[in-house]
Amino acid sequence: MDSAKNLPLAVIGAGPVGLAAAAHLIERGLEPLIFEAGPSAGAAIEQWRHIRLFSPWRFNIDAAAVRLLEADGWKSPRPTALPSGGELVDNYLAPLAALPAISSQLQTGARVIAVTRAGMDKTHTRNRDTIPFVVRVEHEDGETRDHTVAGVIDASGTWSIRNPLGTSGLPAIGEDSATDRISSPLPDVTGRDRASFAGRRVLAVGAGHSAANTLISLADLAKEEPDTRILWAVRGQLGARLRRLVEAGTIELHTGFGIASLKALDSGVTVRAVDGRTLDADVVVPCTGFRPDLDILRELRLDLDPAVEAPRELGPLIDPEFHSCGTVPPHGARLLAHPDQDFYIVGMKSYGRAPTFLLATGYEQVRSVVAARSGDREAADTVQLELPETGVCSSDAGTSCDVPAAAAVATESSCCAAPEPVLVGFPTGLSHGRSGGNN
Structure with a gap:
């Protein structure tokens, strides 16, 4: 050369x-x-x-x-x-x-x-x-x-470049227009980003340890801010991790929830699954890789x-x-x-x-x-x-x-x-x- x-x-x-x-x-x-x-x-x-x-x-x-x-x-x-x-x-x-x-x-x-x-x-x-x-x-x-x-x-x-929230490797319909309702992948839930989550409906999407990190932090936040509601949407079934928080009702688990679309609203976002189920949240945390x-x-x-x-x-x-x-x-x-x-x-x-x-x-x-x-x-x-x-x-x-x-x-x-x-x-x-x- x-x-x-x-x-x-x-x-x-x-x-x-x-x-x-x-x-x-x-x-x-x-x-x-x-x-x-x-x-x-x-x-x-x-x-x-x-x-x-x-x-x-x-x-x-x-x-x-x-x-x-x-x-x-x-x-x-x-x-x-x-x-x-x-x-x-x-x-x-x-x-x-x-x-x-x-x-x-x-x-x-x-x-x-x-x-x-x-x-x-x-x-x-x-x-x-x-x-x-x-x-x-x-x-x-x-x-x-x-x-x-x-x-x-x-x-x-x-x-x-995070993986999209939708199935098949594609963004969910409406995902691009709902970006102001989607947080960073690893928010500092109990620290820097606390105001974005305290007392709000938070939907964590995805499995793995990034999801676990966020969910456990949200559970800690909910102890101090009881109005905080935690939802967790995963495509697969629940394994052993985080089971105790789910069984205690701290986390509301939705399995088999492949996301088809997001619709941004003035007060939050509606997330619709491929099978038609819907979840309403104030903020979505992407734990999708x-x-x-x-x-x-x-x-x-x-x-x-x-x-x-x-x-x-x-x-x-x-x-x-x-x-x-x-x-x-x-x-x-x-x-x-x-x-x-x-x-x-x-x-x-x-x-x-x-x-x-x-x-x-x-x-x-x-x-x-x-x-x-x-x-x-x-x-x-x-x-x-x-x-x-x-x-x-x-x-x-x-x-x-x-x-x-x-x-x-x-x-x-x-x-x-x-x-x-x-x-x-x-x-x-x-x-x-x-x-x-x-x-």
Whole structure:
């Protein structure tokens, strides 16, 4: 790639995996150019800073990033402590992003809207692998600019695109016009967002640990605000988790409730199921999971698994119908490669629609990818991975593997429910869960 030899490599997203990629590039003597859509590193995590991770600090920090930080005098948090999202940002990501080697290459308020090859769309083949990439970015000053780079590591996550409330993978009829009645996926029910939920009819839609996190928080809120009414709509049947709250009448459960339509009213929203049942609510909390933004990559040649939208060779290894996070083998550059040479999707976005991603997996991904880009094929192909011994590895819509398993919701059917009562939560692609918005 002679024409691109002296160009930087673009890293899309300044979450944990994106910043880890930058740290590995710097260690290898390569120049990163980091684009973050939010106002600061870890901007997506800021939206769920109240959530506590299930895994301790030692699984949440990248080795190359730690080496850069320690050279600047940084002291690592206690390895066995369980950080919240806010602590992950404040005590790790913010100091890492502030290092001169990284801050000088980090552009915030920079949303990537397209990636392509310079001067050619995806239909052109001749000399394609020798042509640099162009990353088109909307900057916070209102200008859109093209940046020419030697390669691209897409660590933008999936937080920016949630799965729709409707069935069949489509938005429910009227969902787009009812957005002001739909909350963020992980609201701070008892804290920052309390006023939006206290004393109101709240409908949580979806299963999994993101739903459990919200429902348990709502139950806590209802103890202090008795007029708060909690409804829970799921497509499937009730399992053991949250059964006690349902049986006690704290949560009103509606099973087999596939949503067909939403109708926004002056006083709330009416949600209609496929079978004709209706529920009235003031606010709807979507706990339906996330999906990757592939539109920005439409001019690249990708090879994706048709089911989960991960790299084709990785897809069968992470399909949540057959695998949990604890059964996914370590993998690196070879499995993450696409037909467009020197382009990689890493982190939560590399898992497409599968919710089984662990942050430690993302760190090993970028270590291997950067080794491959630097020409160290032996290091790139030698992939190893140490995973937490506890956590919730079985997951369904709206969950991530890096989710705390509270005693209140741990079940006999959980493949690896944690033995300690820590907070239920579902980090985004940044920490161990979902990220997005180029975060």
